[in-house]
Amino acid sequence: MAELLRLATAGSVDDGKSTLIGRLLYDAKGIFEDQLESIRKTSEQRGNPETDLALLTDGLRAEREQGITIDVAYRYFATPRRRFIIADTPGHVEYTRNMVTGASNAHLALILIDARKGVIEQTRRHAFLSSMLGIPHMVVCINKMDLVEWDQDVFEATKAEFMDFASRLNVHDVTFIPISALRGDNVVQRSENLWWYEGSALLTHLESVYIGSDENLIDPRFPVQYVIRTQMGEGPDFRGYAGTVASGVLRPGDEVLVLPSGMVSHIDSIATADGELSEAFPHMAVVITLSDDVAVSRGDVLCRPNNRPSIVTDVESTVCWMDERSALTIGRTYLLKHNTRTVRGAVNTLHYRLEVNGLHRDETAETLGLNEIGRVTFSCTEPLFVDDYSTNRGTGSFIIVDPVTNGTVGAGVIRVMAVAHASPNVVFEGGSLTRERRIAALGTSGATVLFTGLSGSGKSTVAAGVEEAYVTSGRPAFMLDGDNLRHGICGDLGFSEKDRMENVRRAGEVAKMFAESGALALISIISPCSADRRLIRRLHAEAGLPFFEVFMDTPLEECERRDPKGLYVRARAGQIPGFTGIDSEYEVPDDAELVLRPSTGSISEQISLVLSLIEGVLGD
Amino acid sequence: MERVDSVRLAGGVDGAVSAPHGNYRLSHLGALEAQAVHIFREVAAELERPVLLFSGGKDSIVMLHLAKKAFWPGPIPFPVLHVDTGRNFAEVLEFRDRHVAELRVKLLVASVQEDIDAGRTVEDGNAKSRNRLQTPTLLRAIRAGGFDAVFGGARRDEEKARAKERIFSFRDQFGQWDPKNQRPELWDIYNGRHNKGEHIRIFPLSNWTELDVWQYIGDEDIDVPPIYLAHRRKVFERDGMLMASSDHLSPETDEEVFDALVRFRTVGDADCTGCVESRADSIELVIAEVAATRLTERGATRADDRISEAGMEDRKREGYF
Numbered sequence: 052m053a054e055l056l057r058l059a060t061a062g063s064v065d066d067g068k069s070t071l072i073g074r075l076l077y078d079a080k081g082i083f084e085d086q087l088e089s090i091r092k093t094s095e096q097r098g099n100p101e102t103d104l105a106l107l108t109d110g111l112r113a114e115r116e117q118g119i120t121i122d123v124a125y126r127y128f129a130t131p132r133r134r135f136i137i138a139d140t141p142g143h144v145e146y147t148r149n150m151v152t153g154a155s156n157a158h159l160a161l162i163l164i165d166a167r168k169g170v171i172e173q174t175r176r177h178a179f180l181s182s183m184l185g186i187p188h189m190v191v192c193i194n195k196m197d198l199v200e201w202d203q204d205v206f207e208a209t210k211a212e213f214m215d216f217a218s219r220l221n222v223h224d225v226t227f228i229p230i231s232a233l234r235g236d237n238v239v240q241r242s243e244n245l246w247w248y249e250g251s252a253l254l255t256h257l258e259s260v261y262i263g264s265d266e267n268l269i270d271p272r273f274p275v276q277y278v279i280r281t282q283m284g285e286g287p288d289f290r291g292y293a294g295t296v297a298s299g300v301l302r303p304g305d306e307v308l309v310l311p312s313g314m315v316s317h318i319d320s321i322a323t324a325d326g327e328l329s330e331a332f333p334h335m336a337v338v339i340t341l342s343d344d345v346a347v348s349r350g351d352v353l354c355r356p357n358n359r360p361s362i363v364t365d366v367e368s369t370v371c372w373m374d375e376r377s378a379l380t381i382g383r384t385y386l387l388k389h390n391t392r393t394v395r396g397a398v399n400t401l402h403y404r405l406e407v408n409g410l411h412r413d414e415t416a417e418t419l420g421l422n423e424i425g426r427v428t429f430s431c432t433e434p435l436f437v438d439d440y441s442t443n444r445g446t447g448s449f450i451i452v453d454p455v456t457n458g459t460v461g462a463g464v465i466r467v468m469a470v471a472h473a474s475p476n477v478v479f480e481g482g483s484l485t486r487e488r489r490i491a492a493l494g495t496s497g498a499t500v501l502f503t504g505l506s507g508s509g510k511s512t513v514a515a516g517v518e519e520a521y522v523t524s525g526r527p528a529f530m531l532d533g534d535n536l537r538h539g540i541c542g543d544l545g546f547s548e549k550d551r552m553e554n555v556r557r558a559g560e561v562a563k564m565f566a567e568s569g570a571l572a573l574i575s576i577i578s579p580c581s582a583d584r585r586l587i588r589r590l591h592a593e594a595g596l597p598f599f600e601v602f603m604d605t606p607l608e609e610c611e612r613r614d615p616k617g618l619y620v621r622a623r624a625g626q627i628p629g630f631t632g633i634d635s636e637y638e639v640p641d642d643a644e645l646v647l648r649p650s651t652g653s654i655s656e657q658i659s660l661v662l663s664l665i666e667g668v669l670g671d
Numbered sequence: 672m673e674r675v676d677s678v679r680l681a682g683g684v685d686g687a688v689s690a691p692h693g694n695y696r697l698s699h700l701g702a703l704e705a706q707a708v709h710i711f712r713e714v715a716a717e718l719e720r721p722v723l724l725f726s727g728g729k730d731s732i733v734m735l736h737l738a739k740k741a742f743w744p745g746p747i748p749f750p751v752l753h754v755d756t757g758r759n760f761a762e763v764l765e766f767r768d769r770h771v772a773e774l775r776v777k778l779l780v781a782s783v784q785e786d787i788d789a790g791r792t793v794e795d796g797n798a799k800s801r802n803r804l805q806t807p808t809l810l811r812a813i814r815a816g817g818f819d820a821v822f823g824g825a826r827r828d829e830e831k832a833r834a835k836e837r838i839f840s841f842r843d844q845f846g847q848w849d850p851k852n853q854r855p856e857l858w859d860i861y862n863g864r865h866n867k868g869e870h871i872r873i874f875p876l877s878n879w880t881e882l883d884v885w886q887y888i889g890d891e892d893i894d895v896p897p898i899y900l901a902h903r904r905k906v907f908e909r910d911g912m913l914m915a916s917s918d919h920l921s922p923e924t925d926e927e928v929f930d931a932l933v934r935f936r937t938v939g940d941a942d943c944t945g946c947v948e949s950r951a952d953s954i955e956l957v958i959a960e961v962a963a964t965r966l967t968e969r970g971a972t973r974a975d976d977r978i979s980e981a982g983m984e985d986r987k988r989e990g991y992f
Contacts, residue, residue: 083965084965111832111835124834127827127880151857152855263696280745323740324740336704336741390860450855450860457866
């Protein structure tokens with residue numbers, strides 16, 4: 052079956068975006084002859100000897116006249132492996148809202164950089180917005196390589212420049228491809244000119260990037276959209292709750308909790324016009340019937356009694372403002388539409404306005420104008436049932452509607468703080484020593500590296516090597532070993548699932564403080580659950596600290612052969628229940644910055660790889 | 672009803688729902704269907720008086736099929752509206768009446784001819800078709816019915832101005848579209864708020880392509896008017912297109928009429944819709960033909976869309992479909 056991949060491109064005519072899209076469409080047969088003929092004629096009338104492929108995507112009169120993209124256009128093409136929807140979005144700052152419109156549903160963001168110009172403001176804005184919207188995959192095409200003599204150094208320098216910015220964002224999967232859209236190098240076919248590049252061509256990458264794990268299948272959330280009541284012949288009346296699964300997997304027989312009423316029932320059936328289903332998963336539009344006669348209406352959410360969203364009236368969010376006529380203002384009331392629920396919400400606090408280019412926070416800001424981004428708390432008249440956007444796009448997003456003009460004036464992504472993040476009434480003591488002053492005075496900036504992998508995979512060995520290389524060259528670094536932590540700060544924890552999670556969380560929080568202080572924190576911990584690793588990543592992203600995940604991908608057989616602490620022998624003998632790799636699952640990361648395997652090289656080579664990853668971002 | 676593990680969802684293939692332990696992903700047609708169903712339900716829940724534009728063409732037939740699925744097992748909670756130019760193919764009108772009767776939906780007809788007869792619309796003697804005349808009749812019908820949501824079958828792949836339009840597309844009290852001032856539209860959250868007299872055009876098939884529509888018709892076994900399949904007909908050539916000789920359109924003296932095996936790719940007025948030579952006399956063959964074509968359906972067969980570079984944008988601004 053063909054899968055659907057939605058990708059968003061941003062940029063303007065001069066970075067070659069239209070040429071690139073034109074080439075992808077043409078080579079994949081997404082352009083028809085009459086369309087091509089029509090733009091060939093128009094190009095000719097304008098005295099342009101070459102067919103201007105931008106005319107293909109710029110569908111509005113004003114766009115063709117001004118030679119820029121103003122609003123998002125959608126284009127469709129298919130290869131035998133995948134169907135693609137391209138949201139071709141504008142790059143100019145004044146059309147940010149249109150870019151966000153096109154990118155909100157994307158699986159993948161395609162960013163174009165002109166090799167001659169390197170990373171520019173537009174690149175940074177696009178990268179930031181893609182990260183804010185939680186687009187799971189990013190492809191950075193460094194274009195016009197023909198104009199820099201196919202020089203690998205230019206490519207590497209641009210890549211480092213981009214990573215310097217991106218490491219401060221919440222971006223997991225970035226792929227860099229050197230291309231020449233005009234000549235077609237590395238677009239559909241691998242290029243001879245770029246012989247030194249070892250990855251695949253753009254189209255091959257788009258066809259193969261793994262998007263299966265992007266959905267949240269863990270947390271069942273079913274916002275009720277529409278109640279269907281109808282008489283069924285002689286039998287009892289049919290009453291079902293129609294809606295689209297926001298996340299998680301639902302099955303008949305599942306116990307469900309209805310919010311806000313708190314009533315509990317069971318799923319009796321998952322119905323569709325084509326018959327009943329044995330399960331429903333994200334994006335499926337279905338009708339659910341319950342086994343009990345409980346009151347449910349539009350705006351309610353079905354979840355599990357032991358897995359429910361946060362019920363909030365104070366909504367913490369990052370907002371992109373989209374209205375040119377009025378600014379977001381403290382104290383003003385708007386309508387917040389979240390899933391199938393619309394509530395009134397007043398702007399309670401504008402914590403800061405974010406300057407996207409340098410990620411500076413202006414805490415004195417009192418309004419957010421068109422295309423500005425800021426951290427906002429809304430106080431709502433009724434509760435919303437929300438999850439953090441980074442773990443649940445479906446229940447973590449909302450739009451802001453002006454109740455007077457009815458226009459959509461903004462969009463927000465919801466932040467839900469991790470478990471017990473701040474005890475009430477404790478104000479974080481920042482003092483006047485800013486991070487900038489600290490870095491300037493100490494001459495070092497901090498970061499955290501998380502080494503994850505099975506017991507015996509070599510985490511601590513490599514981490515200790517990195518620590519030593521750092522410290523002997525006069526830079527502060529400290530290793531936080533999962534087992535050692537258990538003797539002190541985590542001495543109160545056992546090995547239940549909850550305690551293991553807490554162990555990882557504490558390691559992350561402590562590492563964050565080390566990194567904040569200017570040191571390199573090296574966490575060596577099995578951390579088998581991707582949710583826990585994501586949490587540590589998020590803690591750092593929120594604090595604006597660089598974070599790297601290194602996955603020690605050593606096969607189980609090899610770990611077991613090494614068995615440095617004799618743990619595998621004991622686990623196999625049944626003496627250690629729940630041992631990762633034996634009778635407890637290790638969730639393989641798909642967003643690690645670096646994967647090290649025994650085949651990658653010797654221990655010292657692996658240490659060098661980690662060092663160059665860190666130094667590529669922090670500098671030497 | 673029996674509960675089954677492998678259910679036939681849109682896309683027809685058992686693979687629509689992937690293996691139980693694999694990744695839970697819809698097929699691309701399954702995803703398009705789910706999005707459309709979501710849109711129908713959202714409109715029914717949030718807007719007061721929706722109506723669905725039904726021409727008897729393949730896109731509006733698919734729309735109606737999706738509406739049926741969205742509200743199953745209940746009835747479709749809104750009527751359908753046909754803007755009748757008086758120049759329709761007889762086969763399509765016959766199909767329209769049969770189809771709405773089968774689905775038990777209420778059919779409203781807004782007649783361009785009646786507007787001309789009543790002097791509400793003036794026919795331009797030089798105009799080649801009644802295409803532009805549909806707009807005032809449509810807007811009058813929307814006003815008269817007090818409709819605040821109007822479903823249309825337009826797809827973004829059809830034309831470059833349509834490629835720019837939102838799924839919920841706001842119309843002011845004059846029915847006009849302002850392409851430079853469209854509401855942002857993020858995720859699957861739609862804003863249908865409006866004041867009295869304004870309305871929202873809703874396009875559930877926005878992300879479908881012509882090929883998707885045919886594959887879906889094939890998978891779901893949906894009935895379409897016979898003129899979509901290859902049949903013998905008297906035709907003549909005009910402006911590089913094959914036109915059917917009919918009550919609505921007769922050849923000029925220098926235009927030679929001949930017998931050909933043809934089918935229609937779009938169904939518009941008989942006086943401005945061309946046909947293509949084709950042997951595709953089954954849905955399967957139509958799918959194969961559409962998959963291999965190098966011409967868009969509108970470029971190939973619609974005289975009304977060949978007006979100018981911005982023809983569609985201008986008509987849409989006025990309130991056209």
